[in-house]
Amino acid sequence: MKLTTGALIATLAFGLIQPAFAAGSAGNLATVNGKPIKQSLYDFIAKEASARGQTVDDNVKNVIINKLIGSELVYQEAQRTGLDKQPDYQAKEELARRELLVNSFLQDYVKKHPVSDADVKLAYEKYKQELGDKEYSARHILVGTEAEAKDIIAQLGKGGDFAKLAKEKSKDPGSQEKGGDLGWFAPAGMVKPFSEAVAKLQKGKYTTTPVQTQFGWHVIKLEDTRATQPPAFDEVKEGLQKQLQQRNLEKLLTDLRAKAKIEGPAGAAAPAAAPAAK
Incomplete structure (x- = not known):
């Protein structure tokens, strides 16, 4: 939950209401029915507004106060109605806090614990290595059984058209x-058995043996190859930085778990992905 001005002062049905209120004492902005509104709340909201580039003039100040x-x-x-005593509300409040x-x-x-530029550059070099030096253009037909793939x-061996067969029989909704x-x-970008099979094909040829992956059985045809064209560093820098930050948070959670004594359901102590910083 990201603390925003809107979370603190949700827009109400009143519009810019202007009821009579008592002047605040030291440290308080005002009092309403004898209850203080802290000056610190106004100061925080004004600071966030300024940080977003908004000028906090007298008009904005009045809007915030109202x-x-x-x-x-x-x-x-x-x-007064006891809503804050209801179990559901108290659970929501605890979770929100x-x-x-x-x-x-x-x-x-x-x-x-910022990610250094050197770490991001190393991640970029690793990313380029994982891309490899070749890219492939291919077609495939995905079916549920080996027998279907062999058929x-x-x-195809009798002159069947690959694209036509894919439209008729493939179970891959993205390419059918x-x-x-x-x-x-x-x-x-592909699972290992698939990419290995593609790498062995010659341009215009198809696999004569069905290729099995966790998705099913594939028949693959290689259309073309070209040298890999990795994106420029600046294009992927932000994404790589976020990935490294997430890994740091996952390591933090792993370390905290390792030091903690966790009792409860059997699955409670299993590793979990770290929440992303919001």
Whole structure:
């Protein structure tokens, strides 16, 4: 949960209400029915607005104050009706406080443990290596059984049209209507058995033995190859930086788990992905 001005002063049905209110005492912006509205709330909202480039002039100040007052009025009414005592509300409040603290900690952790430019450049070099030096353009036909794949290979051997057979028989919704066309891809973008089979093919040839992956059985035809054209560093820098930050957070969670004594359901101690800093 990201703490925003809107989360603090949700736009209410009152519009710019202007009820009479008492002047605040030291440290308070105002009081409503004897209850103080802290000056610190206004200061925080104004600071966030300024950080977004908004000029906090007298008009904006009045808007913030009036919305805080409106929020306080509804807050008091909700307390009067006992809404804050209901179990569902209390559970939501606890979860919201927990999430706010967790995200604040993660943001602070990322800030104090920045990913260096050197690490991002190393990740880029590894990324280029994983792409390999070749890209492939291929078609495939995905079916559920080896027998179906062998039957398709037999039909191709008798002069069957690959694209037509793909439209008729392939179970891959992403390529079926395109005659099995997968476009250009790097080996790293495909599961290993598939990419290995493609790498062994000559241009214009298809696999004469069905290729099995976790998705089913494939018949693959290589259309063309070309030298890999990796994206420029600046195009992927931000994405790589976020990946490295996420890995740092996952390591943090792993380390915390390793030091913790966790009791409960059997699955509770299993490793989990770290939440991303918001």
